[in-house]
Amino acid sequence: MPFDRILSRMVRCGTLTVRYPDGRVRLYRGPDRSPDSSSGTRAAPAAGIHIRSWRALRRLMLNPALGFGEAYMDGEIAPLNCSLYELTDLLALNMMARAYPAERLMENLRWLRRHIDQLNPAGRARRNVAHHYDLNGRLYALFLDRDRQYSCAYFPTGQETLEEAQLAKKRHIAAKLMLDRPGLEVLDIGCGWGGMALHLAREHGARVTGITLSAEQLEVARARAAEAGLADRVRFELMDYRDWTRPVDRIVSVGMFEHVGIGHYRRFFRTLRGALREDGVALVHAIGRSDGPGSTNPWIARYIFPGGYAPALSEVLPAVEKAGLWVTDIEILRLHYAQTLAHWRRRFAANRDAIQSLYDERFCRMFEFYLTGSELAFRRLGHMNWQLQLTRSVDTLPLTRDYMAEAGAPALARQGGGAGPQAGQIDSPVSLRRRR
Known part of the structure; x- marks a missing residue:
């Protein structure tokens, strides 16, 4: 599926485990390790996400910067064997927009609208x-x-x-x-x-x-x-x-x-x-x-x-x-x-x-x-x-x-x-x- 391919490209650091709405579980593992000031390297981070509904999956596909937070608020996604902080940290480390064409497009649209969005009389x-x-x-x-x-x-x-x-x-x-x-x-x-x-x-x-x-x-x-x-x-x-x-x-x-x-x-x-x-x-x-x-x-x-x-x-x-x-x-x-x-x-x-x-x-x-x-x-x-x-x-x-x-x-x-x-x-x- 397209989302599977996107995650395969996106995850370059650590391991992301995804449980899909049909129960299927996939692991996305990046080759990079994270620097650590004390020992030079440390084990790359790991986190998981349970996507509980197909609606949540569509939200993540179409507008991830908005859909991720909304799906979490609605209980349609949840951290899997980790905390919300650990999950969000892994996603932040991998910078979703780099490998996600839909997010790049939405970012460009937000840039064009920002003067309107920030009009504050x-x-x-x-x-x-x-x-x-x-x-x-x-x-x-x-x-x-x-x-x-x-x-x-x-x-x-x-x-x-x-x-x-x-x-x-x-x-x-x-x-x-x-x-x-x-x-x-x-x-x-x-x-x-x-x-x-x-x-x-x-x-x-x-x-x-x-x-x-x-x-x-x-x-x-x-x-x-x-x-x-x-x-x-x-x-x-x-x-x-x-x-x-x-x-x-x-x-x-x-x-x-x-x-x-x-x-x-x-x-x-x-x-x-x-x-x-x-x-x-x-x-x-x-x-x-x-x-x-x-x-x-x-x-x-x-x-x-x-x-x-x-x-x-x-x-x-x-x-x-x-x-x-x-x-x-x-x-x-x-x-x-x-x-x-x-x-x-x-x-x-x-x-x-x-x-x-x-x-x-x-x-x-x-x-x-x-x-x-x-x-x-x-x-x-x-x-x-x-x-x-x-x-x-x-x-x-x-x-x-x-x-x-x-x-x-x-x-x-x-x-x-x-x-x-x-x-x-x-x-x-x-x-x-x-x-x-």
Whole structure:
């Protein structure tokens, strides 16, 4: 059958066992072995898949990037004598698109459509945000850290707990903002549940306005500010970034730029420039891709982040230049998000029964597939995080990056082995009272 021939060409590393709907079992074994830093080589990976229906087989044939996730959600395919992670890892290692004409064709079509798919005017952007972020509040409390940071953490050694790494991320970003005096006014674009804004106010005496398009996040963030006694220094608004007009000293945006859309990059950075005072500093943190421009996986676009896209820096920097901003620092975080997602995936698994009680089995399968595939995108498929530090003026910041380390050293000393004063605040009765 055609699918049999495709798999025979595709599997170049490891062994894939396939049980077809009629009970027939086939092994597809590649000649390649995988490198291992300690011993030079290791046994190539092995995994299996049970295709339980002919409909699932057709999905995999016609549109594998979408059909694989949908069939898993519907229970029509299942890992065979392995975990979902092991199965997905083997498929990622073998890069299905290389040997799969149908997938190459679909990728070309997605490329042609990407400007339409990422058209995010204010109304559509608001609906896209609600699709993912306005879910039951308990869901995120069951797999994120206690401060509910829903973006890449920062692992200075790789041995940190999730709470420690998310606190390190906030402190790392604060150091790049150069909050060198209290009372600086900060705009937090895409503020989530308020953790970054509250951190900057508490640790650095900043006055912060956080803006979001999620009604659920807005309610929680406002409640947290009141509970922390910071409502006089931190406020949160339901607002699109394009509606901001007042000048500020600092701008921070973490995990929001992926939702802007490639057709809106110039508008985004023009807005940043217009909102920064002449001596202002901005820090934008986002997911990117190391292998150049591409398109969003269709399953992710349909079920997780409609309108979302992780851009290559080659797509971002021209918009920065045209906005008249200085790029004063670029940092690439390679495996930090893979480690973050591994923590989330394990916590999701540990709380799966509680999450299923909020939704259903199909939802749990959807989220498992999302967390697994996302982690492997960073481990195998060239995804990373980038941080851009931006200014309006060439002389705003010191000549070297030493000030970042100097700002971060006291924070690391304070961190010690704990997760900081904000840990646990998100679990308060007020912030978890909403149920659906």
